[in-house]
Amino acid sequence: MDGFSATQSTVIVLAATNRPETLDPALLRPGRFDRQVLVDRPDLPGRLKILEIYAAKVKLADNLDLKAIATRTPGFVGADLANLVNEAALLAARNRREQVTQEDFAEAIERIVAGLEKKSRLLSDKEKKIVAYHEVGHALVGALMPGSGRVINC
Numbered sequence: 001m002d003g004f005s006a007t008q009s010t011v012i013v014l015a016a017t018n019r020p021e022t023l024d025p026a027l028l029r030p031g032r033f034d035r036q037v038l039v040d041r042p043d044l045p046g047r048l049k050i051l052e053i054y055a056a057k058v059k060l061a062d063n064l065d066l067k068a069i070a071t072r073t074p075g076f077v078g079a080d081l082a083n084l085v086n087e088a089a090l091l092a093a094r095n096r097r098e099q100v101t102q103e104d105f106a107e108a109i110e111r112i113v114a115g116l117e118k119k120s121r122l123l124s125d126k127e128k129k130i131v132a133y134h135e136v137g138h139a140l141v142g143a144l145m146p147g148s149g150r151v152i153n154c
Contacts, residue, residue, distance in 0.1 A: 041077050044070055050078050054085040061099040069105045084108050 048070040055066060087108035092100040142148050
């Protein structure tokens with residue numbers, strides 16, 4: 001940041017980061033950068049527009065509802081949505097379909113959020129019991145918290 005003076009012609013320095021918490025405090029001192037602009041994750045209309053752009057590159061089923069897909073993707077950024085469309089198209093191709101369906105997108109969302117299904121990884125009876133105790137712990141703590149609802153028998 002040294003070397004700029006008032007006699008020089010206008011110089012604009014633009015910087016971007018996904019991790020502002022890691023910046024050296026010296027960069028954030030007054031006079032270094034006059035403006036800080038937060039570019040947040042897209043909202044529902046923004047996600048819908050981004051999906052429309054990427055989905056235009058693949059053949060979609062006639063009954064596909066991009067707004068429903070945008071609704072199911074809060075927190076996704078443009079790269080995530082591009083990946084989603086690509087993953088859905090790959091799933092359609094693997095299933096020998098010429099068009100990408102709503103089901104392809106639903107499965108693609110699951111894959112992106114939860115990862116690939118591991119059919120070879122089955123829980124043993126002991127692991128199932130540990131998981132059950134763990135989940136009951138969540139229910140008990142939730143039931144004992146002030147203002148919480150009643151735990152019901154499902």
